[in-house]
Amino acid sequence: MVTTLDKLNEYLSSIVLNLNACYPSLEGLPPYDPEFVSTETSMWWAGKELPDGSHLRNIIGKNEKTKIVVRLQPTKMGPPEREARIDSETYKAMLAYYHKKQKEEKEFEEDDDDSYLNSEWANPLSLQKQLHGNLGNIRWKP
Incomplete structure (x- = not known):
């Protein structure tokens, strides 16, 4: 041969x-192997890296009802990026709402129409006059 x-x-x-x-x-x-994933990633919670050998009860406490969200991040990448507290659509809606409110307040400040103050419905004594009648015509001398 x-x-x-x-x-x-x-x-x-x-x-x-x-x-x-x-x-x-x-x-x-290979990058898809579970052993590779477990050795090359680190868990992060509350901006801190969780040590590999410790139990979660040592970090969080013994309350069994506690729910946490742990992020997996490659070890070499450092801490994970913070999530935005609100998404972009909600943020845009909030900006539009506050802009509209600010515009309305500006319009109210510019409007100096005080003619309604002299009307009958704006008189603070109108309720008293309706209940007791017009008491301005009564005169008496002691």
Whole structure:
């Protein structure tokens, strides 16, 4: 049996591929492997990285009803980016609402029409006059 250099390289690459499939620690783990994910990620909560060996009850407390949201982040990336407290659509709606309110307040400040103050319905004594009648006509001397 005669083997050529190309045949030897093909056999060698086949052996290397099979060894990497059986023993992935020899080369490096593929990014989809769960072992790779667990070794290359860190858990973050409240802006702090949670240590690998500690229990959550040591960090949060013993209250079993506590719910937390833990973020997974690659170890080399540092802390995860903070989420916006409100989404962009809600933010735009809030800005439009406050702009409208501000515009209405400005219009009310510019409107100096005080003619309604002299009308009958704006008189603070009108209710008293309706109940007791017009008491301004009564005169008496002690």
